Every structure is written in C-alpha cells, then in structure tokens.
Amino acid sequence: MSTLSRSGAAALARASFASTSRAASARRTIVSIPAPELTNSAGTTEFAVRTFERMPNMTYAFAIVRAIEAKYGVVLNIDVVKDADSLRPANRLFVTLLKPVELPDGDNRFEIPAPKYNAADTTGGVSLADIEAALRPAPPVEAAEGETQRTIKFSLEPRTRKARDFRYLRYANRVSAREQREDDEIVRALQAFSGGFYNGLAGVADKFKGLVLETTPDLKERRAAQEAEETLRAEIAAQEAEIARELAAQKAARAAAANAAAAQAVQAESEEGESDVAQEEVVDDKTSRLEMLKNRALEAARRKVAADAEARQAAVASKAASAAAKVQAARAEPALAAQERKAEPATKSTWRWFEKK
Structure with a gap:
C-alpha cells in the first residue's frame, strides 16, 4: 500500500511539472508601448495647466488632476512647479x-470646487486624509449657511516647450586644478622627449597639446610679440597722421600765397588804371613784368612743393620698411626661442640617458 502511494505521488508530481512547463513555454502576445490604437496625429498628450491664483497646497493640484481625468482620461505623469522660497x-x-x-x-477655462482641508494643523503640510479626500471622487457638498464655496479657476493648453533633463548637467565632469597641472607636466615632458626611444611616442604630445595650460612661457612670448606689433602699428599710424597734417598745412600756405599774389596783382592793376591815359605803353610794360614775376614765383613754388612731396614719400617708404622689418623680427623671435628651448631639453635628456648607462 505504501509503495503504490509513493508511485502515485511521483506520477502526480510529474504531471504537474509537465503542465507548468507547457504553460511557461506558451507564446505570449507582444505589447507595444504606446499602443497603436492610442496614436493620434491630430492630438497631444502633454498639457500645461495655469491657475489664476497661487495654490495654497498640493490638495488643489490633486483636485485639478482629478477634474482633468474626469474629462480627458487617465493622467500618467504630473509635474508641479514650486516656489523656491x-x-x-x-x-x-x-x-x-x-x-x-x-x-x-x-x-479652455475651467472652474471646479476647491477641496477642503484642515488649515489649523498644516505645520508639516496637509494630512493624508486631506489628500485622499482631494483624490477620491465624492459628490459635491453644499456650503453651510453663511459660508462661501471657494473655487479653483484654471486654464488648459497644449505644452509647446519640452522639459529639459538636468540630471547630467548637475554632475558634469570637472577637472581639478591639480589634475590640470599634472596633465600640463606630462604633455611638456612628452614634448621635451621628442618621440622617445625609436620614435615610439611620436605625435602623442601634439595630440594632447590642448592640455597644456594657457599660462605658459610660449603664450607670454606670443602675447609680447602681439603687443610689440600693435605698438609699431600705432607708431606708424601716428607718423602717417603727422605727415598728413604737414601736407595740409603746406597746401593751405600755397593757397594763401596764391591769394596774396592775386591780391597784389589786382592792386597793381587798379593803381595802374588810375594813371593817365598817355602812359598806356608804360602801364602795359609794367603789367607784363608783373605777370612774368608772378609766373616765375608760381613755377618756383610748384618745384618746391614737388621736391617736398618726393622727400616725404621717400621718408614714409623708409619708415614703413623699417617697421615691417621690426614686425618680422618680433614675429620670428618666439619661433627661434621655441626652437632653442626644444633643442636644449632634448640634449639634456640624452646626456642623462648616457650617464645612467
């Protein structure tokens, strides 16, 4: 009897295991989220709610959510904006x-009855009973005599701007000053090593040259060269402005001389016109002599102006050439200094290597 009972129990266990394995291996329907029947190209699922007054606590927000669910369906997510103070x-x-x-x-404006809560004990916020009362659908309660029923007025509109995720911005990868100094020292050592033995580290320093700190001697030299170049340009501009002022003054002087000569000629002609008619031949001779003297003076002034202009052009050209030479020398000095610095560490590291051997 005991043997039969053991065999019956074993058969029952095998049958139950087989049925369980068949149930577990049955094919299940694949569920896609969101479901295809929920897609609607014309509608949206994200909305912004704006109340006309500040909400005193979260029971008002839950009451608004309950009203939205009663009209538009299930609400999946709620984001409440809070005052930081x-x-x-x-x-x-x-x-x-x-x-x-x-x-x-x-x-799309709505008005619903405001939920009631115990305002006498809100030290730690509203109670759980108040929240349950705001979420649980209940028939409207008529206000007592002499009591005014408070309401919540809010508007509903589609949400146009998407929410930003600040989780990755809070914990940004920040490099400390000590790590920056270590990176700077490593890259400088690689630059001084110049490729290493058998040129195995060639290009590594150039690949990580952005880790070199900006307060380096190379940068200071480049800034000094830029400042020297800007100083030279300012000096050249000042010299050109001075030459332009001199030319303007000479032009004004020539104009004044021409006006004076013309005035003298007019005065001489007026004086000659007042003489007697019998002396017309003498007057003509004097007029011709004055015109000849005037022409000679004008020709001498033109020659002098031309000579001055040529001299100024030569001076400007020489100054520009000297300034260009200075700029080129200032630009070439950082490169020569950098080459000297690169050559000196490489020689020192090579000598250290031979001394160790």
Whole structure:
C-alpha cells in the first residue's frame, strides 16, 4: 500500500511539472508601448495647466488632476512647479495623459470646487486624509449657511516647450586644478622627449597639446610679440597722421600765397588804371613784368612743393620698411626661442640617458 502511494505521488508530481512547463513555454502576445490604437496625429498628450491664483497646497493640484481625468482620461505623469522660497506650489503644473486629446478651439477655462482641508494643523503640510479626500471622487457638498464655496479657476493648453533633463548637467565632469597641472607636466615632458626611444611616442604630445595650460612661457612670448606689433602699428599710424597734417598745412600756405599774389596783382592793376591815359605803353610794360614775376614765383613754388612731396614719400617708404622689418623680427623671435628651448631639453635628456648607462 505504501509503495503504490509513493508511485502515485511521483506520477502526480510529474504531471504537474509537465503542465507548468507547457504553460511557461506558451507564446505570449507582444505589447507595444504606446499602443497603436492610442496614436493620434491630430492630438497631444502633454498639457500645461495655469491657475489664476497661487495654490495654497498640493490638495488643489490633486483636485485639478482629478477634474482633468474626469474629462480627458487617465493622467500618467504630473509635474508641479514650486516656489523656491516657500516650497509651495506655484500657479502652474504640467500633466501627461494616456490618450492623445485635441482641445477644441476657443477659451479652455475651467472652474471646479476647491477641496477642503484642515488649515489649523498644516505645520508639516496637509494630512493624508486631506489628500485622499482631494483624490477620491465624492459628490459635491453644499456650503453651510453663511459660508462661501471657494473655487479653483484654471486654464488648459497644449505644452509647446519640452522639459529639459538636468540630471547630467548637475554632475558634469570637472577637472581639478591639480589634475590640470599634472596633465600640463606630462604633455611638456612628452614634448621635451621628442618621440622617445625609436620614435615610439611620436605625435602623442601634439595630440594632447590642448592640455597644456594657457599660462605658459610660449603664450607670454606670443602675447609680447602681439603687443610689440600693435605698438609699431600705432607708431606708424601716428607718423602717417603727422605727415598728413604737414601736407595740409603746406597746401593751405600755397593757397594763401596764391591769394596774396592775386591780391597784389589786382592792386597793381587798379593803381595802374588810375594813371593817365598817355602812359598806356608804360602801364602795359609794367603789367607784363608783373605777370612774368608772378609766373616765375608760381613755377618756383610748384618745384618746391614737388621736391617736398618726393622727400616725404621717400621718408614714409623708409619708415614703413623699417617697421615691417621690426614686425618680422618680433614675429620670428618666439619661433627661434621655441626652437632653442626644444633643442636644449632634448640634449639634456640624452646626456642623462648616457650617464645612467
């Protein structure tokens, strides 16, 4: 009897295991999220809610969510904006619905009864009973005699701007000053090593040259060269401005001399016109002599102006050539200094290697 009972128990165990394995290996329906029947190209699931007054606590937000669920369906997610000073809800929250909804055109404003809560004991916030009362659908309660029923007025509109995720911005990879100094020393050592033995480290320093700190002697020399170049340019500009002023002064002097000569000629002609008619031949001779003297003076002034202009052009050209030479020398000095610095560490490291051997 005992043997039969053991065999029966074993058979029952095998049968139950087989049925369980068959149930576990059965094919299951693949569920896609979101479901195809929930897609709606015309609607949206993300909405922004704006209340006309600041919400005193979270029971108001839960009451608004309950009203939205009663009209548009299940709400999947709630984002409540809080005041950083008082840590109380602001007048805006964002909801995400399960099914896409297309709001009708017009003014989407709503007004619902405000939930009741125990205002006498809100030291640690509203109680759980107040929250349950705000979330649990209940029939409206008529206000007592002499009591005014408070309401919540809010508007609903599609959310246009997406929420930003700040999780990765809070914990950004920041390199400390000590790590920056270590990187700078390593890259400088690689630069001085110039490829290493058998040129095995060639190009490594150039690949990581961005890790070199900006407060390096090379950068200081480049800045000094730039400042020297800017100083030379300023000096050249000042010299050109001075030459332009001199040319303007000479031009004004020539104009004044011409006007004076013309005035003298007019005065001489007027004086000659007042003489007697019998002396017309003498007057003509004097006029011709004055015109000849005037022409000679003008020709001498033109020659002098031309000679001065040529001299100034030669001076400007020589100054520009000397300034260009100075700029080239200033630009070439950092490169020569860098070559000397590169050559000197390489020689020192080679001598150290032979001394160790």
